[in-house]
Amino acid sequence: MSGKTLYDKLWDEHVVRTEEDGTALLYIDRHLVHEVTSPQAFEGLRLAGRKPWRTDAVLAVPDHNVPTTDRSQGIQDPVSRIQVETLDRNCREFGITEFPMNDIRQGIVHVIGPEEGFTLPGMTVVCGDSHTSTHGAFGALAFGIGTSEVEHVLATQCLIQKKMKNMRVTVRGQVGPGVTAKDIVLAIIGEIGTAGGTGHAIEFAGEAIRALSMEGRMTVCNMAIEAGARAGMIAVDDTTIDYVHGRPWAPKGELWERAVAHWKTLHSDPDAVFDTEVVIEAADIRPQVTWGTSPEMVIPIDGRIPDPADESDAVKADGMRKALEYMGLEPGTPISEVAVDKVFIGSCTNSRIEDLRAAAAVVKGRKVAPGVKLAMVVPGSGLVKQQAEEEGLHEIFLEAGFEWREPGCSMCLAMNADRLEPGERCASTSNRNFEGRQGQGGRTHLVSPAMAAAAAIAGHFVDAREFAEEAAA
């Protein structure tokens, strides 16, 4: 018998029972809750007269609707305010721990889980949010669920699941200097497509992945869903354990030792077999920019906008034409000639301290280009913001002409006041370039924090590595 994959191990440890057709009842260790996908679930509990199974496994935070400017006046938009207040009320009623809007620990749900040590290796972690895959960076089985499933987990601490297939994406060798986790994951999605991982749990492996910090690994796993996979994961190693050590909810003392001993087993066995294997050469990856309305529509910074006429698949070519029209781009244009109106550095993909440091390194001593209407930095959590301020990063951004905001999802999906106007073009460190994602008619180009910062300074897309070289020279 062949060995087990990391996913097999995590799955097996959490199965409560299995039906004849393979459907399993899977135990959930951690449940994160935010204001958008939970109200109907709490309402369902109430209507059925049910109580949460285990309140100590649940952590709630408002993030999607919260304003990123002055919060002392509360939330201006009445509809957003009702949703956030509904979360506050539900948490009080059902006895769930919440970091409310003005708590220093408040932030994007996928930033605060790991930051608090709420997410630990070997756990099953769910949230009514597709980017829950982020937490897989810790060698956890983490995936997004719908609202009915949120209610199901609240009521039973379990989910009804079918096992997914195993896929491994190996990034072989090392990336060049200035090539980041975001570039790696965009290149992977460009290679396998947005449906490439559908039905699979993806394990990211290889030297280039091992070399990433936890922040970088979270960026990669965050976008597993953009490759179609509900769950992305990375094996536990010393980087993982060092990050977790000392976090508020990480185990302590003798329990820590026991936990670490177990966590060290959380990797695929050498003889494990994957249903699908993909290998990518790290040395080939250059800084990436998306040009279309799907994350798979991506090219390197020295590339040109592709021509639908060169695409043989008619459905795909049509999709490309619609994307070009929406994005207001012509085939053959070098992406470095495309000017941006706004720049957004934030989201659960890239709003951690390392991301802000990378952006600040590019921005330092420079100014936002006059053509750029708005450049903003939205830290992932209150604690990230605090740390950045201790390091003086906010001053670098403010001096350059960036806005320095309060934590939340912000212009990643524009449910609050931060949004693009129709036709505006944005360099964004978020994860989705779908039509209207950042505001109706808005045009999103996904990039790394360094690339977004460089675009803000140049006024158009540019290879961030040029700035790094200048700074070093």
Add this chain to the structure above:
Amino acid sequence: MKPFKRVEGLVVPLDRPNVDTDAIIPKQYLKSVKRTGFGPNLFDDWRYLDPGEPGMDHSKRRPNPDFVLNQPRYQGAEILLARENFGCGSSREHAVWALTDYGIRSVIAPSFADIFYNNSFKNGLLPIVLDEQTVDRLFREVEANEGYRLTIDLEAQTLTTPSGEVIPFEVDAFRRYCLLNGLDDIGLTLQHADEIRAYEARRRQEAPWLFEGVE
């Protein structure tokens, strides 16, 4: 949940791949704390020429005559024919609620995004996966024949076309059972409460750090 047994309905074709959940129901409508009322905003950005916000009277907005759902021949459609990777993107169940609220009972596509696929079953919406050639052929037939209707029989796991052709489809036994009977799966799971407790007791021994509370 409304049981799903047999549906005989008009088919509307949505001919684009990777239709994402942001397109199915744009984010401004996610601020609702209810499960209903999303139908008028299904495919909002494509369906209307003017921008929409929650609380508007959507019947007064300007419909986009080019969008397929607005064409007279597809009014009252209950079956949506779609392309690959339908429902990709966010986990928002609002996407399914918008489809069902509009009156769609089933979506047929070569592939679905995983979370959307799951969410559908929880709301009595049947996602049917057919191979690409068959879907392609259905697109041609629907577009060529006004009033094209399909009969979906979940019990038999078949689709029947107007010409009488019968196309079989696959669906998990457990999901089919829940859908046919309109079952609430929380109730089903709670029948195994003792097993869940036994699992917890065992795990508390093996891995006590998993039960260090956050309160």
